[in-house]
Amino acid sequence: MSILVGILFAIGIYLILTKTLLRIILGTSILGHGVNLLIITMGGLKKGGPPLLGIKNLTYADSLPQALLLTAIVINFATTALFLVLSYRAYKVLGTDDTEQLRGVENE
Amino acid sequence: MNNLVILPIIIPILTGMIMVIFRKKIILHRFLSVFSVFAIGISTFLLILQIETSGIQTLHLGGWEAPFGVSMVADMLSALLVLTTSIVSLCCLLYAFHSIGRERELNYFYPLFMFLITGVNGSFMTGDIFNLFVCFEVMLVSSYVLISLGGTGIQLRESIKYILINIISSFLFLVAVAYLYAMTGTLNFAHLSIRVAEVGQDGLMTTVAILFLIVFSLKAGLFLFYWLPDSYSAPPTAVAAIFAALLTKVGIYAIIRVFTLVFYHEPEITHLFIGILAGVTMLLGAIGAVAFWDIKRILTYNVIVGVGFILAGTASYTTEGMTGSLYYLIHDMIVKALIFLLGGTIIHLTGTDKLREISGLIKLHPGLGWMFFIAALSLSGIPPLSGLIGKIFITEGTFQAGYFWLGGIGLITSLMVLYSIMKIFMKGFWGYTELSEEEEKGTTKGLLLPMGILTMLTIALGLGAEGIHDYVYLAVEGLMDPSFYIKAVMGNHLVQ
Numbered sequence: 001m002s003i004l005v006g007i008l009f010a011i012g013i014y015l016i017l018t019k020t021l022l023r024i025i026l027g028t029s030i031l032g033h034g035v036n037l038l039i040i041t042m043g044g045l046k047k048g049g050p051p052l053l054g055i056k057n058l059t060y061a062d063s064l065p066q067a068l069l070l071t072a073i074v075i076n077f078a079t080t081a082l083f084l085v086l087s088y089r090a091y092k093v094l095g096t097d098d099t100e101q102l103r104g105v106e107n108e
Numbered sequence: 109m110n111n112l113v114i115l116p117i118i119i120p121i122l123t124g125m126i127m128v129i130f131r132k133k134i135i136l137h138r139f140l141s142v143f144s145v146f147a148i149g150i151s152t153f154l155l156i157l158q159i160e161t162s163g164i165q166t167l168h169l170g171g172w173e174a175p176f177g178v179s180m181v182a183d184m185l186s187a188l189l190v191l192t193t194s195i196v197s198l199c200c201l202l203y204a205f206h207s208i209g210r211e212r213e214l215n216y217f218y219p220l221f222m223f224l225i226t227g228v229n230g231s232f233m234t235g236d237i238f239n240l241f242v243c244f245e246v247m248l249v250s251s252y253v254l255i256s257l258g259g260t261g262i263q264l265r266e267s268i269k270y271i272l273i274n275i276i277s278s279f280l281f282l283v284a285v286a287y288l289y290a291m292t293g294t295l296n297f298a299h300l301s302i303r304v305a306e307v308g309q310d311g312l313m314t315t316v317a318i319l320f321l322i323v324f325s326l327k328a329g330l331f332l333f334y335w336l337p338d339s340y341s342a343p344p345t346a347v348a349a350i351f352a353a354l355l356t357k358v359g360i361y362a363i364i365r366v367f368t369l370v371f372y373h374e375p376e377i378t379h380l381f382i383g384i385l386a387g388v389t390m391l392l393g394a395i396g397a398v399a400f401w402d403i404k405r406i407l408t409y410n411v412i413v414g415v416g417f418i419l420a421g422t423a424s425y426t427t428e429g430m431t432g433s434l435y436y437l438i439h440d441m442i443v444k445a446l447i448f449l450l451g452g453t454i455i456h457l458t459g460t461d462k463l464r465e466i467s468g469l470i471k472l473h474p475g476l477g478w479m480f481f482i483a484a485l486s487l488s489g490i491p492p493l494s495g496l497i498g499k500i501f502i503t504e505g506t507f508q509a510g511y512f513w514l515g516g517i518g519l520i521t522s523l524m525v526l527y528s529i530m531k532i533f534m535k536g537f538w539g540y541t542e543l544s545e546e547e548e549k550g551t552t553k554g555l556l557l558p559m560g561i562l563t564m565l566t567i568a569l570g571l572g573a574e575g576i577h578d579y580v581y582l583a584v585e586g587l588m589d590p591s592f593y594i595k596a597v598m599g600n601h602l603v604q
Contacts, residue, residue: 016276021268028275035282042290065289068238072282075245079278082249083271086256090264102265 001041008034021087021097025080032076039069110158113167113182115151116190116229119144124222134210137218141201144222148229149194156187156579164586164596166235174235174598175299181235181597184583185434188576189232189361192438195565196353196445197225199558203449204346206554207456212257212344220257224250224350231358235597237288238295240362241281244327248274251355255343266342273335277326284319291316298597300370301590309373317371317378321363321385328359330419331385333412337396340411341404341461345452348404352411353445357437360415364422364433368587375425383423383506387517389416394521397528402461403451403536406528410447410487413525414440420514421502429505430584436498438576439486439569443495446562447483447529450476453559454536459549463532468541472548475556477537479563484533486566488526494569 008030015027043065049057091097123144127137159165164183168174182190201221208217227247234240252274256267289295291313292303304313322332329336336356340348363382371378393412400406418440421433453476454469455461470477486493499522506515569576586592 016272024272028272028279031276031279035279035286038283039286039289042286044290064295065286068285068289071238071242075242075249075278078249079245079252079271079275082252083268083275086252086264086271087268089256089259090268093259093261093264102268 001037001045005034005038005041008037019099021091021099024099025083025087028083029076029080032072032080036069036072036076039072040065043068110155110165110167110182112151112155112158113165113180113233114169116148116194117180117226117233119147119151120222120229121226124219124226127219127222128216131214131216134213137213138201138205141218141222142198145194145198145201145225148225149191149198152187152191152194155182156184156191159184159187160579160582164592166597175294175296178239179235179296179298179597180233181297181593182233183586183593183596184579185364185587186232186361188434188438188579188583189357189441190229192441193225193228193232193354196441196562197221197350199449199562200346200350200353200445202558202561203349203555207452208344208346215257217254217257220250220254221350224254224354226250228354228358232361235297236295237297237300237366238285241278241285244281244358244362245278247355247358248278251351254347255339255351257347258344263342266339269335270339273326277323280319280326281323284316284323287316287319296597297365297369298594301594302598304370304373309371313371314374314377317367317374318381320366320371321378321382324359324362324366325385326359327356328363328419329356329389329412329415330359330363330382331389333389333393333415336412337405337408340408345449345456348452349445349448352408352448353441356411356415357441360418360422360437363419364430364587367422368425368430369590369593372425372590379423379425382419383511383514386416386419386423387514389413390420390517390521391416394524394528398524398531401463403455403463403532404461406463406532407448407451410525410528411444413521414444417499417502417518417521420511420518421498421505423514424502424505424509424511426505426508427584427588428501428508430587431580432498432501432503432505434498434580434583435573436495436502439494439498439566442562442565442569443483443486446479446559446566447487449555449559449562450480450483451532453552453555454480454532456550456555457548457552458543463535466536466542467539468537469543470537471541472543473552476552476559477533479556479559480533480537482563483566484526484529486570487529488522490526492567492570494566494573496570497573 012027012031015023048059048061049055051060123140167180169178230243326332396409421429486495489495489499503515
């Protein structure tokens with residue numbers, strides 16, 4: 001599991017370091033998945049019943065990392081959507097998706 | 109349990125939602141936003157009075173007791189910051205009424221502004237580290253939209269960088285939270301403080317602490333500030349002012365909260381590290397402020413110097429240093445908003461931010477000129493204005509902690525700040541008046557009022573520093589001794 005997290009992080013960071021905007025966004029998305037997996041791994045993968053009163057189990061699953069994960073996924077989704085729209089708009093207005101040309105030194 | 113605690117978060121989000129429904133009614137938007145900011149201010153004022161008489165106020169959401177549910181905690185530090193937030197945002201709103209333009213107003217400017225305040229107030233008030241992340245995101249997502257609202261080329265270009273940096277720092281935040289949860293099994297600040305004190309802050313814990321420091325430094329602009337000057341010069345003045353006044357301060361607040369409440373056991377590692385970063389930040393920021401010749405750059409680099417200076421006091425981890433940090437934090441929120449509004453007004457009048465093309469504005473705009481002069485003096489800590497008292501306490505604190513170099517850097521950079529701001533004043537306001545009234549690109553009609561309020565405040569804070577000393581003292585007392593906070597949140601049964 002943690003090896004998988006490492007692989008996802010590596011791919012995500014590689015993609016973020018490339019020049020094309022779309023790849024960068026995909027990179028953040030993959031990095032996000034890596035982080036989500038990390039949260040669930042770090043929380044300790046426990047088998048067991050739902051942690052509710054009245055359910056008689058010897059072990060209970062820890063519900064907190066799952067709640068964190070759910071929140072993180074929603075936020076990740078929202079920011080990725082916003083980022084995609086914005087970069088499309090930037091591509092339309094500025095006419096490029098190459099980060100080399102987005103540096104903005106020309107008007108200083 | 110005190111329901112007042114949640115009001116600074118509930119009010120702006122509700123008014124923001126109502127505004128979204130009535131999109132075309134700009135007058136309603138303006139009225140509601142001012143009403144909401146006033147309501148936050150009044151409820152926070154009441155809250156401060158309650159905290160003064162009966163200690164830290166808490167609210168356990170949904171009635172779930174402290175380590176299990178999400179708790180909102182209002183101690184003196186957060187209440188003071190929320191009050192300052194509401195004052196500053198009122199002034200930026202008043203400025204926006206006359207400057208932001210109908211196009212942006214129709215496209216949800218005011219609701220976004222309200223959501224931004226929701227996120228800021230939530231970050232100040234929360235007692236749970238994951239909830240801090242969520243409030244950060246609320247604030248950041250609104251700021252993403254505010255920075256790109258209007259869709260000009262420069263805004264789009266800078267907002268992409270701003271968003272990318274913040275998305276990555278949010279991921280790092282989640283990573284740090286995941287590690288912290290794995291090691292301590294809790295997310296509540298008070299409970300974290302107990303657990304970390306129990307198991308001791310070993311090497312691994314300190315590493316996580318440094319990871320948190322990196323995350324918050326990215327948000328606060330402490331050393332990792334390279335994204336800041338570009339993105340803060342892109343949006344319109346009112347937005348840039350609220351960003352400069354609030355967003356970096358939330359990062360600073362998070363650093364102060366985490367490193368006084370949870371990771372305070374190894375100050376010779378973590379706090380020294382903060383101190384080094386603060387020193388480098390001040391130096392680089394001051395060099396940037398001195399080097400550039402356009403108004404926006406000079407002002408954004410001044411934001412960076414301010415961040416370094418506030419955290420220099422925190423790094424000393426003495427009562428004096430913390431008192432100074434807090435005074436300076438409040439002062440900085442007010443005066444940074446003021447100086448950004450003033451600088452924005454100059455650009456608005458002349459249509460350029462190149463300092464070499466501007467001169468002699470004081471003949472036609474004496475009010476603007478003198479306010480700029482007062483703000484400049486206040487920024488560099490000339491008595492009797494509000495910057496002085498924070499500067500004295502921070503310098504005293506760093507000297508007491510033995511960080512003479514840090515205090516020295518602070519004093520040297522104040523001089524550089526004074527030079528960089530006076531450069532704007534002398535080039536912009538003195539000299540031959542080039543523009544006649546007809547040639548100017550805009551008017552100051554309606555713009556002077558919010559700046560006047562902020563100028564009065566910085567004078568009042570300087571002269572009446574004694575008046576808020578009791579409140580600041582209470583806040584610092586809570587910061588230096590985490591047991592107040594823990595007792596207020598957890599009750600007595602869990603504290604040994």
